[in-house]
Amino acid sequence: MIGSTLKKTLPPDSTILVTGVAGFIGSAVAEKLLENKISVVGIDNLNKYYDINLKLNRLKRLANSGSNKNFDFIKMNLCDGNAIRDLFKNHSFDYVVHMAAQAGVRYSLENPQEYIDSNIQGFFNLLEASQSAAKLKHMVYASSSSVYGGSKNIPFSESEKVNRPVSLYAATKASNELMAFAYSHLHGIPITGVRLFTVYGPWGRPDMAAFGFLRKILASEEIEIFNNGDMKRDFTYINDVVEAILRILTEIPSKILTNEQNYENAESNSRVLNIGNGSPVSLMEFVSILEKCIGKKAKIKFVKFQPGDVKSTFADMTEFKRLTEFEFRTPLEVGLTKFVSWYTSYFK
Numbered sequence: 001m002i003g004s005t006l007k008k009t010l011p012p013d014s015t016i017l018v019t020g021v022a023g024f025i026g027s028a029v030a031e032k033l034l035e036n037k038i039s040v041v042g043i044d045n046l047n048k049y050y051d052i053n054l055k056l057n058r059l060k061r062l063a064n065s066g067s068n069k070n071f072d073f074i075k076m077n078l079c080d081g082n083a084i085r086d087l088f089k090n091h092s093f094d095y096v097v098h099m100a101a102q103a104g105v106r107y108s109l110e111n112p113q114e115y116i117d118s119n120i121q122g123f124f125n126l127l128e129a130s131q132s133a134a135k136l137k138h139m140v141y142a143s144s145s146s147v148y149g150g151s152k153n154i155p156f157s158e159s160e161k162v163n164r165p166v167s168l169y170a171a172t173k174a175s176n177e178l179m180a181f182a183y184s185h186l187h188g189i190p191i192t193g194v195r196l197f198t199v200y201g202p203w204g205r206p207d208m209a210a211f212g213f214l215r216k217i218l219a220s221e222e223i224e225i226f227n228n229g230d231m232k233r234d235f236t237y238i239n240d241v242v243e244a245i246l247r248i249l250t251e252i253p254s255k256i257l258t259n260e261q262n263y264e265n266a267e268s269n270s271r272v273l274n275i276g277n278g279s280p281v282s283l284m285e286f287v288s289i290l291e292k293c294i295g296k297k298a299k300i301k302f303v304k305f306q307p308g309d310v311k312s313t314f315a316d317m318t319e320f321k322r323l324t325e326f327e328f329r330t331p332l333e334v335g336l337t338k339f340v341s342w343y344t345s346y347f348k
Contacts, residue, residue, distance in 0.1 A: 276315025
């Protein structure tokens with residue numbers, strides 16, 4: 001069972017589908033499940049958005065986690081609707097953790113079609129197939145703090161309207177929330193979207209700030225700080241995110257009113273929850289802490305604000321804490337120290 005501190009536990013005979021299982025968060029969730037003898041079926045299309053060797057090495061870790069017989073990896077693209085339907089016909093899933101998506105705000109400016117294919121079509125295929133999953137108790141999917149756009153209402157609350165996205169990536173995530181609500185309302189599927197806030201840590205994504213800054217500082221290259229450093233992010237450590245997702249997975253929504261400002265009086269087994277540290281840090285402070293962890297100063301180049309970006313993110317964690325009784329507990333200094341240790345070991 002998952003952790004003695006949980007209010008509720010996942011039954012040990014559960015079978016859980018994890019999409020994006022070779023990705024940063026998907027692999028971390030799957031690893032924790034396997035450590036606790038939960039059966040995991042993982043799918044991933046292993047695309048080349050970033051170094052595929054990193055994805056393959058994450059899969060190797062999963063193959064060595066827990067019991068090998070508890071992990072089944074299938075290379076699969078969510079855009080293949082027939083393959084997804086067959087997956088649900090051939091397996092009886094108790095839970096779904098949907099972490100697969102085309103990530104990255106800036107990349108959505110360069111290759112927007114990828115976001116429509118993966119984040120809209122892929123999620124639609126998953127929702128359609130889930131209708132036939134008789135044993136499915138709960139689906140948890142990745143949304144994003146990006147849905148809040150340039151909101152000035154700090155901290156960001158789940159009750160806020162999210163109809164003004166400033167990037168296509170954010171628009172696809174906000175669309176996912178609407179799709180999830182509709183399918184839950186029409187078909188009774190219990191669904192929770194988690195709005196993730198700047199996740200970092202070991203085995204992270206190369207396109208994110210911690211990874212890119214560390215690589216360049218070690219190589220004595222310039223790092224680019226956007227908006228002349230006037231940026232804040234609610235950096236959230238991967239272990240806390242995994243713990244949060246597993247706690248949410250056991251808290252199954254039932255006929256609740258979600259985001260009443262958006263959905264009026266429609267009834268649904270759907271909700272959204274923030275997952276963030278709840279303590280935003282400026283990029284300059286982030287770099288300063290990273291410098292201390294490395295023992296080396298950064299060469300900094302200040303650049304202008306980027307289209308699609310937001311100046312600040314800050315998660316209101318009131319609803320999450322009420323539901324799960326969990327406090328995030330990893331200070332940025334501790335999380336970055338662990339990340340630097342992993343990075344220097346992994347890349348030798």
